[in-house]
Amino acid sequence: MKTIHLIQFGLGGVGRALVQRVLAARDDFEWRYGLQFVYIALCDSRGAAIDPDGFSHAQLRAMLAAKEAGQSLENTDWGYKRGGLEDIVDIAGREDAIVIDVTATEETAPALQLALDRGYGAVLANKKPLTGPIEQFRALTSSGRLRYESTVGAGVPVIAALREAIIPSHDAVHRIEGCFSGTLGFLTTGLEEGKAFSDLVAEARALGYTEPDPRDDLGGMDVARKALILARTLGWPLELEHIPIEPLFPPEMAEGTVDDFMAALPRLDASYRERVAAAGRKEKTLRYVATLAGGEVAVGLKEVAKASALGQLRGSDNLIAFHTDVYNQTPLVLQGRGAGVHGTAAGVLADIVALCP
Amino acid sequence: MKTIHLIQFGLGGVGRALVQRVLAARDDFEWRYGLQFVYIALCDSRGAAIDPDGFSHAQLRAMLAAKEAGQSLENTDWGYKRGGLEDIVDIAGREDAIVIDVTATEETAPALQLALDRGYGAVLANKKPLTGPIEQFRALTSSGRLRYESTVGAGVPVIAALREAIIPSHDAVHRIEGCFSGTLGFLTTGLEEGKAFSDLVAEARALGYTEPDPRDDLGGMDVARKALILARTLGWPLELEHIPIEPLFPPEMAEGTVDDFMAALPRLDASYRERVAAAGRKEKTLRYVATLAGGEVAVGLKEVAKASALGQLRGSDNLIAFHTDVYNQTPLVLQGRGAGVHGTAAGVLADIVALCP
Incomplete structure (x- = not known):
């Protein structure tokens, strides 16, 4: 013992x-x-x-x-x-x-x-x-x-897959795409179902899916930190400020109280509805994605093919797709509950x- | 060094x-x-x-x-x-x-x-x-x-997920379901698309997806061995002969040459078409699944919900879904190319x- x-x-x-x-x-x-x-x-x-x-x-x-x-x-x-x-x-x-x-x-x-x-x-x-x-x-x-x-x-053994399966197998990583926020997964699933953005944020907040100030989730910083950890695990010498982050609200809404923010949200509904529709016309859907490719990382709302692993993701699960030499036709995908105590x-x-x- | x-x-x-x-x-x-x-x-x-x-x-x-x-x-x-x-x-x-x-x-x-x-x-x-x-x-x-x-x-780090993520996290495994044969994945995807069973087996054989005698794949023994390894990794004291295995052909077709077998295959087409249709009426589809639950393992063709991880699987990828205490609402899923040198x-x-x- x-x-x-x-x-x-x-x-x-x-x-x-x-x-x-x-x-x-x-x-x-x-x-x-x-x-x-x-x-x-x-x-x-x-x-x-x-x-x-x-x-x-x-x-x-x-x-x-x-x-x-x-x-x-x-x-x-x-x-x-x-x-x-x-x-x-x-x-x-x-x-x-x-x-x-x-x-x-x-x-x-x-x-x-x-x-x-x-x-x-x-x-x-x-x-x-x-x-x-x-x-x-x-x-x-x-x-x-x-x-x-x-x-x-x-x-979900995301880091282990990278550190203990992909890297030591001498496989070349071409691209990693991940959805690392259950909250933003809940929102994008709801948008795909035709719900209004403002209603979804209010619902997520009421369910306790968001931080007290939902901007802490909608801003994308938490996703960017996760993407940075993956990139550094790959050996990429990046800093947080190198990562372009697309928040889900315009800069002017970053100011003010939470109540102000919640009250202003319906202004965004029409543009999100249009983005979802535009994606749908191309057999795509919106996901909030961290993308690692060519030594660079970006975090934001992205049109992904409905038939892809990311496009099939629903609800608040996390998902990561590794595109490598070995996993070239279809990616290696890990999916599961990505949060919760x-x-x-x-x-x-x-x-x-x-x-x- | x-x-x-x-x-x-x-x-x-x-x-x-x-x-x-x-x-x-x-x-x-x-x-x-x-x-x-x-x-x-x-x-x-x-x-x-x-x-x-x-x-x-x-x-x-x-x-x-x-x-x-x-x-x-x-x-x-x-x-x-x-x-x-x-x-x-x-x-x-x-x-x-x-x-x-x-x-x-x-x-x-x-x-x-x-x-x-x-x-x-x-x-x-x-x-x-x-x-x-x-x-x-x-x-x-x-x-x-x-x-x-x-x-x-x-x-695909299936064993690592079990041995190094789930078991040492003291999570309770309730059920594991897996598709562990690219060949049988190819067949069930084709059946779902309405193709004839005999055509699919011939195509898989021509593409080199099957062993020279396709009965080595269609018999299910290879899938059963994989399921047994998972079960033993969980600590279940099982032997191969404890696992019921459903082959994709009737016992009388186990005899005879490969040519005899291929010639007899069209006889099975109607019954597979009917099984796919029956599943479809319940929003389900057929997959060749290894199931581990309650200390027991079974391997065979199974109706799974189209919206489930197994139901969404296409082509020759392997997939495993772990249903546990932590992954209770949605399973922990790993998916990727499960074969090839x-x-x-x-x-x-x-x-x-x-x-x-």
Whole structure:
């Protein structure tokens, strides 16, 4: 039996789903892999809890309950107001530790780098540390001890397909096309069905598919970050600002309150209806697509053939199509639920296991 | 730079494509992974060539040319009439060696076991050693040094999705459905388009999509072997004879020559036309499906919803749909070219790299 020590940054929805999943997997992993996971540190945005001997399952469950009830770790029996994440890495860590980043902030990058320098593993669902300056991406990934499956397509093994199937098979990648936003998938499916753009955004917002400000989804930045991570995984030396991003609203609507934005949306309905109709006359449909080809990446609304993998995609699934030498007539396609706390936590856990000896 | 020694059983189409791919990948793998591959033994069905110091690229190219010209290795300058494969493992081997099985025979199993017992790695595109008695599957896979991605879906990372994404994410698998035969995919697509079954089989045979005797494809045994490998990967203790297999021809047509079989095929056209029509009335279509659910596996022609992933599949691509706790509303789907020497060799090479330190 091998014991692996876990340090987790982030106890939001994904973070809590991950702790629950680690607890639930205990017996399975003991017999299947001979692995036992022990949490030695957990941090949220304000507080931290550290015990180098490991927290009991009862303690972890109590922390989850406190978080569910809206408390910060600093106010629990085991927590305190935290200082720097780097200190936590050094106080809690041991060589066999794995640091897990399920936050959504740049702020974790130095602590991740420190952990890797110390020889720990690191698993990210957080896209920010990998989409800053490329030197940072290279420094973090050069150890070979950092995994980031859940940054693109949640648990759908998109990164693994690239890093562990296509690249080591010496296959040449000609083009990658992906739909990496369930929210924008929901919208484009609805547009294809003839619904009004403004109604669809309102519906997506009401269903909780969008961020509180839907412009955070409609702006395309999250999709661009995912595309950048794929491009860098291919070895392309790109920065976020190299990627043209087409937002689904005009620049003047970027200003103002969310209510202003929602009120202005119906102005866009006619033009989206026309774009869908124009595509339809060519047996095409609209998808919000990240395209990687010839060393360049672009993100935006795109006409795709209705009969293609992207054109057949419906609803909020993610999809990626790899066009390569081997997959030349038809692409290699992966499709599945690309978001949600359970899918994301599942991808993180698979990465953790992959880092274990 | 780390040198890895390769011992390869099989120099048919896949075997030759693999040697070419290893040669072509040389520079890429040196800078990307710091890996250098050296062939120390190659075997075909009659002959072998061994050089513990490694063959030069010129020698390997000459061997490929001789094989392309229809010669056996035993008649080349480097080859001899071979004895047992186990002797080759012992003569050629060193601890860092990887044995590659791209044959299609049971006969390699003892040599693979010996290689694993000696601490080598092993990579299989050959399904036979993994679909014999389950004790043999367990003995071969228990080392953790055997990989077999290309046994199912060629390079499409089907096994990796199961072994390295779904199982270690502690996700519960409820049902797996797969189309694992490009040939049968071609036939069912044609049936859906209204073509006659007998014409489709003749066309598939003329295009080289089938074995010389098309009953080897239409019988379903190859699909059953793939399904068995998936089931055993899930931990299900099944044998090949536990799997009900529906062949696409009646028992009386199993006898007789290929010409007899082809001449008798038109008798089946009306019943297939009726089955397609009956499915169509329910918004369904026919696919040749391997189904894994509840610890049981079945292989046969199945009515699937036209709007499902399987129903949307066209042509000769392979497709697998995983229905799990995480992928509950829509399945996790992988689709791509599931056969052909280049796809299979690509999957084998990715497995080889994965075994390297």
